[in-house]
Amino acid sequence: MSSASPSGTGIIYASFDRFPAPKGAAVHIRAFVEALGAAFGGVDLLALRDGSTVSTGPLALAEGVTYHPMEARGRDLVAQALSFRAHLAGWWRGRPKAAVVHVRSIFEGYPVARRKEALTDALVFEVNGLPSIELKYHHPDVAEDAELLRKLVAQEDLCISRADLLVTPSEVTAEYLVKRGADAGRVKVIPNGVDLDVFRYAPPRAWDADRPVRLLYSGTMTSWQGVHHAIEACRLLRRDVPAVLTLVGPLRRNGRRALMDRCGDLLLEGAVEILEPLPQAELARLHHACDVVLVPLPVNDRNCVQGCCPLKLLEAMATGTPVVASNLPVVRTLAGPDEVMLIRPGSPKAISEAVKALRADATLGPALSAKARARVERDFPWGRAQTSLVSAYEEAFGMARASTRRSTSASASD
Template identity: 30%
Template structure:
């Protein structure tokens, strides 16, 4: 009889975000070994409950409310479900439900094994989303985060940068499993075409400040045309307005188009239309202390695109300069301009980098391998 595993994610699933892709892939794997019930967020029009193979998925479809109010509602729902269903394992992705679960276990005789899947850290991310957050509330959230770290039995994270952060917090390395993101090579088949008269550059993902899009626009202003840049993603209204204003200020309205996010199924077609793919991350705590493992990079690779990205540690876990991508010194705007010009002028180099990147995904970074790594980690944990 399979053991019960409750998987909780304070994310809308499915959604046009990398987090949603990872969650679905993790659940697909976990369903092979466990009786899985997943609790996620939903939007109006989504079913309250459905099955993905052997995995049951329930959604909290809450009316629009303040972010922190929704976290409380979600955490209470998770705790209630855990008490009713009595799983042996609970894997959670956010501080909000992790704190409620760990606090309840501290005060009551329950036998849950808690697995913290570490991604975004509130102590780093909240200031970007809510710059007016009271300092006292920030301190409270940091204290809750520390309690969750001390209470969790096991940890999963997507990059070595995340792992380094966990070690800095005193977490034993033997409790950790680093399970990176990936891509499905069979979905992102490359289509090599003649270099067009007007090459397209593309960026997929959130429009958040730490993604470096304003810096990218400044670098593009100095690139000799012709070219076009397509930004595909979503951000809060403040981020989006700042980005549009920057496009106008730099005189790039003729060369830059901003598209709303599309369902993940459309990503292969979007990438097929581009020659160069961009991930212009900047040096911030979000990228260098917390860490990241961008799914966009893996999907760029699977599609055989020439990739331009900074030489941040999180990026160098995935890409190698002049072998699978063109990496530039992080924060060096002139180097970013030069990187774009280099690939625009050299279609053969762009194709060589793209082919090598795809080969790496097929060999080392596909989702099937990541799923096997996840199950291997769980087998080790269960044996302990």
């Protein structure tokens, strides 16, 4: 990586994600662009306009950050991606060369990688997930499209090879990127963070035999996240104790129908409630109203080969509600057995037994809770992730902070 300062102007942070939105991706984007804006200034954020965002023009988002809402129209993912790329190209036309372009996926990254020398001095590829692995979970109908998969892999390979810095939140993902040909010296692991002022700590609720055990699952309602294991665990648990499962996350129309079919008798019995994504403050309050948070990630290529950094695990640990999570490498890098209950992946029975163990031992939950919160405060506040990102820019590109540039300018004029 070069330490020479970029000659281009400003930082462009582009993402094929809805912003602002209650999803983890939007939280991550805000944390990163705010850090870059405060440190270096001149950040342009290009992201999909959320339906609730009225304005389509530039918006001052934070210190040194301007948000440019983008459109992505089309009936399917490919059409939407091409539409997004067209809007990006229109925005970019006639603008000066950027110092750094920071992308989060191939959907915006591939066109930049192809024309890197003309568009930017440096390219940052932030890898939270790769479509060649993840697409089949979101869009099963394309899983057998070999030609599409070949194109996705080729575009990923180009972005990986042309990136001057690869940022990822997971050690597992970092290892996978190196196997895909990335220079290990260009890979920087920056785990996700938690807003500790929003996800405040509260001791676990005292167990009460007169009320149902309240379980919480938040996040994507798909098999690769293990929502089906959470549902089956609730069904098993109810054979022995009253229990209610709250599911929080985005759902497409077909996904909602499939989820309700899977819940079946639990819905009829009032044992499952399904909620749309919540603002972070409301989600934190919901954590405090529950007895156990479930993070039942199964064994699959998304979780075990590509890797991930489950933000919902860190947020749950921060709130103090006891957590039952799959014993996978992506979990163990964030939490140990004295901080969360680690259970066999893919086993609703193991989840049910862990919840019953928490219920049977009044000291277990508080002990896990306190250590989990301490771990998050030490290792996973957003401030630490933001500092790591800014340092990575300084080390990789020799970029000077805005405050340093102002001081140098003032000294030169004296």
